[in-house]
Amino acid sequence: MKYFALVDCNSFYCSCEKVFRPDTRGRPVIVLSNNDGCAIAFNKEAKDIGFGEMCEPFYKLKDRIRKHNVAVFSSNYALYDNMSRRVMRILHEFSPRMEVYSVDEAFLEYDGFGHYDFEQQGRDIRNAIYQRTGIPVGVGISKTKVLAKMANRIAKETGGVCVLNEDDRIDEELKKFPLKKVWGIGRKSLAKFTELKIKTAYDLKTFPDDHLIQKIFTKVGRQVQDELRGISCLEMEDSEDLKNTGTSRSFGYDVHNKHELSEALAHFATHASLKLRRQKSVCFSISAFIHTNPHKPGPQYFGEDSIVFSTGTCDVMKLIQAAHQILDRIYKSGHGYKKAGVMLNHVVPAGENQMDIFQEDPSDNHKMNLVMDQINKRYGQHTIKSAACGLDQAWKTVADYKSQRYTTAWNEILKIKVS
């Protein structure tokens, strides 16, 4: 019998900020999305006083934030990514079979051969991560991924570790567990389940008509149902390579000028191509889009197009060029653009490109890409870049409450004053 553990960092972004800002201890903490647009992460203190609705616009919260002395941060992905890596590295010591599911959570698999004291294992994981990173985590362990997810939810309310092993105990918890909290059940299917009078996880587990579930909720719904029954359908995914990747941003203001859009797209293509090169992959197509602000009244425009390459590429210059070609096709003057982005699709490992990518296309300058990456790694992001990205980048997103990159930039390292 296999077992799955789900380890999930408690309000991860807030916890990262708290590690370096002990003065926020005991205070509510909120982290904002890109562009300081809306609130996306809340610590327990913030949730306790009523915050917690995902993606509520920041401007609507300002009064309450002031009233409750909430500590507010712009999102600082350099910090979160680095803290995430530290957590994952520690976690890896606990099982060789690990799947990093997101920036703040990972599955561990335990095979059926060893005899494990899972309660103890859970406590050890928590202690190790907290001691070595300052990040608190919850650990849920059970027979399937869906049940491990559920155990993790329970763990967060009951002291940090929850092991669901005995069938009677599982059923008891399933009966108390609302369907909408089950992993894989979203808003749309919840409505349909309600029509079928399926309200709890237990209702779904014991629903007699499997064919009906298959018909309405497709394979996905059936898998959730089986997983709740303790039949494992969702395996560990071992490849961490992205299959698609992209970069997009909302702008700090409405952009009317095509030149600014072209700079932004160059910037996004640069960023996305770096993600490709990091995992030693190439893409066979690029798409780019620009769109107006959907929250504003008046005519909207959403322009998008793509270009397919005959050979895979991760060459930043080639991708910028392609993004600009797309912009020429989709740009319409007279609109104020609020958001744009670049996506790289049909991604495959560079080695799987029909021929060796490093010899295949002479127009791809790989040496130059490698040198640029090395310089930027050593001296900081954007030290060297294509002039197409522009210099002032006035369209940049707003981030008025950003903390320092304590762990990844020498000049922003934590300073301690002794007085």
Added chain:
DNA sequence: TCTGGGGTCCTAGGACCC
């Protein structure tokens, strides 16, 4: 005034082929 960003998987249906 101010409303995020980045992913995955699945299915239906069209295009195409024999």
Added chain:
DNA sequence: TCTGGGGTCCTAGGACCC
């Protein structure tokens, strides 16, 4: 004029996740 059946591949869009 009448006009089958079966298969594959691809893509757009839906749903879900963090």
